[in-house]
Amino acid sequence: MPAFPDNLKPATDGASILHKERLGSHLPVQELARHLFDRTDFLSRQERILKIVGNEPLFRKDRQLNLSRPERYHLGLARAKLLRRLSVKHSWTRDDDEMAVYLVDDVSPYMLQMSMFVTTVREQGDEAQRAYWLPKIEKWEIIGAYAQTELGHGSNVRGLELQARWDPESKGFVLNSPTLTASKWWNGSMGRTANHAIVVAQLYLPELSTSDGSTQYKSYGPHPFMVQIRDMKTHQPLEGIVVGDIGPKYGYAPMDNGYMLFNNHHIPHSAMLARYNKVDQATGRYQKAGNPAVVYGTLTAIRANIVMHARLVLARAVTVAVRYTAVRHQFRDRDGDDKGPELPVLDYPTVQIRILPLLASAFALHYTGEAMHDLYRRTRAKVESGDFTKLAELHSTSSGLKSLCTEIAADGIETCRRALGGHGFGGGSGLIQLNNDYVSKPTVEGDNWMITQQTASYLIKQMQAAATGKGAAKSSLEEACREHLLHRHAFAPLDVLHSDTDVVEAFRRRALDMAYKAYRARVVEKKAWNSLLVQLHKLSRAFSQSLLVGSFYDALACNDNMSPGLREIMWRLFRLFALSTMDAAAREFSTARAVADHDLDLLPGRVQALMTEIRPHAVNLVDAWSIPDFLLDSALGRYDGRVYEDLFNRAHRLNPLNEVTFNPDYSTAEIVMGRKGEGIDKIVAKL
């Protein structure tokens, strides 16, 4: 009897189906994979690290979805430690470390150490502070967190309530939380793991009141301080500090996001990171020592990474969706033979329209992320040499792109998951944790609706400069705005159905049209900023879309060494991305006189035709993204197509709930057969 299911085969042989899909497409998978990843050694690194992490029992995920949140933190810390030890053992570089975290696919309680913690010390610490702290951090003698956001303030950093008052007697600072909302909140690694933190607090310095001669404190705004928060031996919070984990969240189970309150806690003068601003220890006076605008550069680099991460996340969801919907067969053709075979659900346009534009989007995000990194590197060099002119453009551009790209990825995961039908709701999808973790991204590092103001504001300024400026334009964008103003009354519709350059130009024209209208509303008609927020959000979105389309186009147009077979399919993906994006906002293209209504009417048909052309290559296209099964952890998306065997195996052999027999009779409180109420009492005690 136990052998009975072992001998059954699925009616649908996923393995041979995917084999045929791969043979049926001429798309050169290896060439595309190299094209995507060769610049950064990504693939060889992935292979090398996978061999190491793939063999560790601690990184197994077979039954991980059965763990509780406290268990997930325990496990997360154990994994973070093991990764650290492996890193030392194998002399991993920073890129290797990041690859290992990516493959293990578990948020690490050590995450802040080599990101915001070390970066802030490096960028904002003065020479002495860097010399003192950086070796300790790099040797992991201390574990750090970054404590900026508070219970009452996230986006509005200037509104932070935690106070750092200068104490002339001790020549140091006193950290104090005047209210409950001043509690630090959300700060990763701080809840249970870190023993140090960069703490951002309002700096208050004493001043002699001119009126009555008493001492009053004046605020100088938020500043960063390096603070020890726990005892290095006992790991207990230091006196005057209340710190803990904020509890379960939507995702990020292994991360100990924390809260922290200070009760007149003294820290030394050296705690304040003093590269750009400092307090003179002798006089207690505030001194500016440089331009802190450089920190926006860091934020921008983080945002370029966010876009590059988004494209891998999206590629992962699309990989699962494409492979499973190729294997999954459901319904015969309604117009076909009554005895005909069931169709792969990926053949249905209603499935294609959800998955294939997202497949194309992954490439759009890829080329845009690459372009952002390029721009960052170029701008960064200028900033280091004291030239800040490009910074505003880069920062504002990155805001809109962060907003749009994380939204595409977050919504894309869920769209893919729903396209999987019933099995998409099951643990075998491999998309549950991905979804739960990733939906944080539209909020962190700048709320997606809020930060689009930066992009819009920048565009309005450019349009204003173009409208009023004389002499040479100060930027290529201002130049484009001038052109737009010059010709906007005489635009002829572009031929987006036949010309790829016209597609790029149409996106640009629509964005500039919206920029012009926003400029009119704000600058000429002087409307209240807040009354324009929805319009500004749409403007940022349109501009960011034009950047995505432009980057995609440039990457293909400038590439000389792609094989013709690959090139042809890549251009189709470009068109699918651009035209499906255009179709979703068609009216804006019409209003901007960028595309004729007649052409817009034809977009849905054109999109469907493109999907039909791309469909035969879908499996090979996702293969090129090279996401290993170890990372996918998906019965539905596994490379070999053995979907049903894996789903059944997870249910029948790996599910701990099936090891217990329950008592279903409602009249007794006994839950597990023969064990009275003992088990449930323990669970109720946890409520």
Added chain:
Amino acid sequence: MPAFPDNLKPATDGASILHKERLGSHLPVQELARHLFDRTDFLSRQERILKIVGNEPLFRKDRQLNLSRPERYHLGLARAKLLRRLSVKHSWTRDDDEMAVYLVDDVSPYMLQMSMFVTTVREQGDEAQRAYWLPKIEKWEIIGAYAQTELGHGSNVRGLELQARWDPESKGFVLNSPTLTASKWWNGSMGRTANHAIVVAQLYLPELSTSDGSTQYKSYGPHPFMVQIRDMKTHQPLEGIVVGDIGPKYGYAPMDNGYMLFNNHHIPHSAMLARYNKVDQATGRYQKAGNPAVVYGTLTAIRANIVMHARLVLARAVTVAVRYTAVRHQFRDRDGDDKGPELPVLDYPTVQIRILPLLASAFALHYTGEAMHDLYRRTRAKVESGDFTKLAELHSTSSGLKSLCTEIAADGIETCRRALGGHGFGGGSGLIQLNNDYVSKPTVEGDNWMITQQTASYLIKQMQAAATGKGAAKSSLEEACREHLLHRHAFAPLDVLHSDTDVVEAFRRRALDMAYKAYRARVVEKKAWNSLLVQLHKLSRAFSQSLLVGSFYDALACNDNMSPGLREIMWRLFRLFALSTMDAAAREFSTARAVADHDLDLLPGRVQALMTEIRPHAVNLVDAWSIPDFLLDSALGRYDGRVYEDLFNRAHRLNPLNEVTFNPDYSTAEIVMGRKGEGIDKIVAKL
């Protein structure tokens, strides 16, 4: 020191903020609550049941998010049993039972018993079967599941693989799973709880082959069988049955969705539910005994319930979003005083545009659900008396509405969650489990993309009948199609900015325009059905939106006893729902010549103006939905506005992770301070 945080107050006093919000609106909360719920005694029932379930420790949720999935099933079963015992003790009606489940807000492993299990016996069992089984079910002597979907087939019921072969010797059936994909899959309550199940299998009857005289089996399609699956004493699976729980899912943690395989398992002749079809026990011949179309009636009733459920789910998410964004203050007015107060985030149009149209949608869903129930009751009476003419309309209408309404609610929860900013990702939102559970709804009871074909197909048939029919129209929809065909070349744009009836008419005209084009493509141009699927999906969506708008309008226009103050705000909500929906698909209204482009350009401004008018009443409007704090389980959405106190309390006092001190040093494998590796070994063993 421990007392320090206890003495802190939040800088933002949520309690007084919500108090002022409530005083500042003239909206009569009690009147609106009665208007929404009086027809069904909902509010008095809620109050009565809440008093009972609110006091049971087993229903506490303070730390529930910390439980593992296996613990959640244990707890779910314990809760289901307690609810059953309470039901007996207090002589609850079916409506009372449902209210209790709604308030406890945990999917019950007993869920199928009084829904699909009993309903199928009642509707498809013959008289003897009903007399035998119904008392057993109603006394809970047996616990049931409904086993239809399989690993390989969900939507396509005809493709089910499980076989029920007639065995002439034993005069019974033999259940056999020929493949792995024939395994029953997803069936609720079956994995660990049920001892019986309605099993849907392909009926095979032996026939004498005319060619060689041998016996061959012929398929008669899927039929339902009542099958005992576990021993009534030991609760072990019966011989020949392999059954278990399929494992962790996106949501539905306490539900034991199951799998089940049969190895030539014999069941008696009486197992086949025989109201409409049966197999003659003596001859083994198939006999039709009635019209099974009646089962579509059940499906339709389920869908009406889904819409009514969707509106409460949406109201719950909107309640949290409105209350929290009223309490949450962030940023000063950019155009205002530098020392001015921070603004409630609900004052920002970019927050309003995400929340307030969803608030209006909850009402649209409410009136539509009511209308569906009315139509169902009227149609049901006709069906019982043998008249099936209305059934097709009801069924096809309910398909499109189920699709649209569950999408609005599922996407709406996530939109609200993101509008909460950072705290929306935390456990205090109260939206985590709601989100995880509810995203199953776009897939179950008919996949949202698939079932829209039914609505579109029906509309095409109506348009075809109108185009070709003579004499009196057979339905009001056909009549409307005729009118449309007659006037479609001479439509003047409607005045949607000034006339509410024109708004309703514009939605209708746009839907009929799309129906006409679908009819042309399919019937006249004879395009392949599958090539039209995206277009048909859009058609169903447009038609369903016109039903929502129409129901909302009718409910207000036909109501004579609403106070003027309430009526005024309800009409604004109607317009906000209709015009924001119209704005999102503006081009379709232009193409259909329903609304002039100039008016469409004005929609965003009009929507924003409506939101400004509704904003002062937002808190009172969500109060009217009467969702108790016990159900909300939300720090952000609590009635008294004490958001920050509650968030801090959950983190600081209710978080089990804070009871443990960890060892952060990577060089040691010790996780919990002083406990070596013991704890983690147990966790790794669970991987």
